[in-house]
Amino acid sequence: MNLSVEQVLGLAPDSNAASAGRKLGVASSWKGLARSERALWGECQGSALYRVCVDPDTMASKCTCPSRKFPCKHALGLMLLAAGSLGAFSTGTEPPAWVLEWVERRTASAERKKEKEAEPAKTPDPAEQAKRAERRRQRVVKGIEGLDLWMSDLIRQGLAQVEDRPAAFWEGQAARLVDAQAPGLASRVRRLGRYVGNHVSDWPVKLLGEMGRIALLTHAFRRIEELPAPLQADVRQLIGWSLSHEEILTSGEAVQDAWLLAGQSLFDEERFRVQRNWLVGTHTGRVALFLQFAAGTAPFAENMMPGTVFDAELVYRPSAFPQRALIRANPAKERAPRAWSERLPGFDRIESFRIWYAEALALLPWLERTFAGLRGVTPVRTAVGACIVRDAEGGALPLVRNDAWTLFALSGGESIDLAAEWNGEALTPIAVMHKGEYHVIPAPADDEEDA
Incomplete structure (x- = not known):
């Protein structure tokens, strides 16, 4: 096991679990610590004596505690101890029955999965496939016709009149699209309802923009045979067709x-x-x-x-x-x-990232998010209280949250390599590389405390 403490903490479901795991990542919290080529294991005293085992290759874990988080704080504690003090685990010890049972069950599951993947696929009847595909296409077309009429009515009546509409207004149209076998469009209609009434001052702009993307999608489906094959695949997937x-x-x-x-x-x-x-x-x-x-x-x-x-x-x-x-x-x-201890791959100039993203949007107008790797950027809080990252040439992008204190603490006012998600409007930081060390930006904690 050659992972750092920070990388193990990246497995934590939230910052509460990470903090609790740190407290348990000391040898004094454990009994019967041992390891083999297949597993690490030990027992931790909590509300009861919990048995914990970990696969050192994949970091899969098993704990007898009742926590609903995965991995739980006990599994995180065992992994953190192994990352920092592998010598605390004895070697040459015969694994106990509960560890052997877990390892054998995982091995058997992997074998069954491998056998299933090796099975030859059944050849479907092409004629029957074509009939089913045509029946679905016709249902989708009818669903799209109803959706276009519904959106036209919204525009004709004015968006102001939807502010007081109940959730059932949006859910009803989404349900009709599900019945038309267009679940992708149904999800987008549900999203329309979330833009309204969320105390967001520019909700009409967001609502109209999303309606425009839906209209572009329905019009693209009507002309799908004229589109390049890769874009046809995108349109079908966004409507609701899935590939195995x-x-x-x-x-x-x-x-x-x-x-x-x-x-x-x-x-x-x-x-x-x-x-x-x-x-x-x-x-x-x-x-x-x-x-x-x-x-x-x-x-x-x-x-x-x-x-x-x-x-x-x-x-x-x-x-x-x-x-x-x-x-x-x-x-x-x-x-x-x-x-990984080198610099994060990415763009050295924010302007280069902007150009790349514009080209991506030209290829796929419905792109909702993508990865942004930005090298040598510095987190900054502006005079009006907004948080941004800025490169050496002054190029800047906003952050989703204005309380990005973890990001500021990790940078210490210096430039960092940032891994983030970009939704077309702002960045959501997810990791930082600074001075050769990789740091996860933790998700907001919930209020749950596990056993």
Whole structure:
């Protein structure tokens, strides 16, 4: 295990869990500390004696505590102790039954997954596929006709009249689009309702802008046969068609590289937690977005550690601006992460990033967010209280939050390499590289305290 304390802390679900994990990252909090090639383990006294084990290659963990966070503070504490004091773990000890059971269960699961991937795919009936596709197309067209009429009525009556509309007004139109098998458009209509009544002074501007993007999408769908193939794939995906993993792996562009996990963010989407992992090829410079989804409190399938590099082949989803990608299955030993201590890849001038982003928008007008790697920028608080980052030539971009004290503390008034998400209006910092050290910008903490 060659990860730093900061990189382990990058796995924390929030700053509360990170703080609690730090407190447990000392040998005095543990009993029976030991390690083997397959696992680290120990017992931690909390409200009960909790058994904790960790896979040192993937950082997958298991704890008997009832916490709904993953990884919990006990697993974080064990990983932090291993990162700082690996000598505290005895070697040559036979793993206890509960550790062996966990390791064997993970091995069996990996074998089943490998066997399933090796199974030949069933060949569908092309004629039946064509019939289903035409039936869906017709339903989507009817749904789009209804949506266009609904939006035209909103514009004709004036946007001021929607301010007092209940949530059911927006949800009703979204439900009609779901029935028309256009779930992507349904999500965009729900978003329209969130712009209204949120005490945002410029909500009419945001609402009108999003309605314009929806109208552009519906008009593009009507002329989809005239569009280039990559843009056709984007329009279909934005309307609500999805590609299976197998289809992406078959038709997408494959890129082999040593991929740096430059930044990571988490957010909730209805019943799911979504993890955005921003990867940058250390040789190709390509940026990739790897998404993970987990229901409820379930762990994500992959333990992705910010500030580490792993060798893998990524396959990009077909797109006019390829960004989202899948990681092609590789043996675990080839995926073992390595700590990154060099400068973050990115732009040395903010103006260069602006030009790059404008070109990306020209290719994909519905681009909602992308990765911004900015090198040598300094966080600054302006005279009116706004927080920005500025480069050596005076180019600047705003930050989403005006209480970015963690960013100011990490920079100490000096220039930093910043990893951030850019939504077209402002930056959300997710990581910093300063003087050869990688630091995660933690997500806002919640009020939950685990056991």
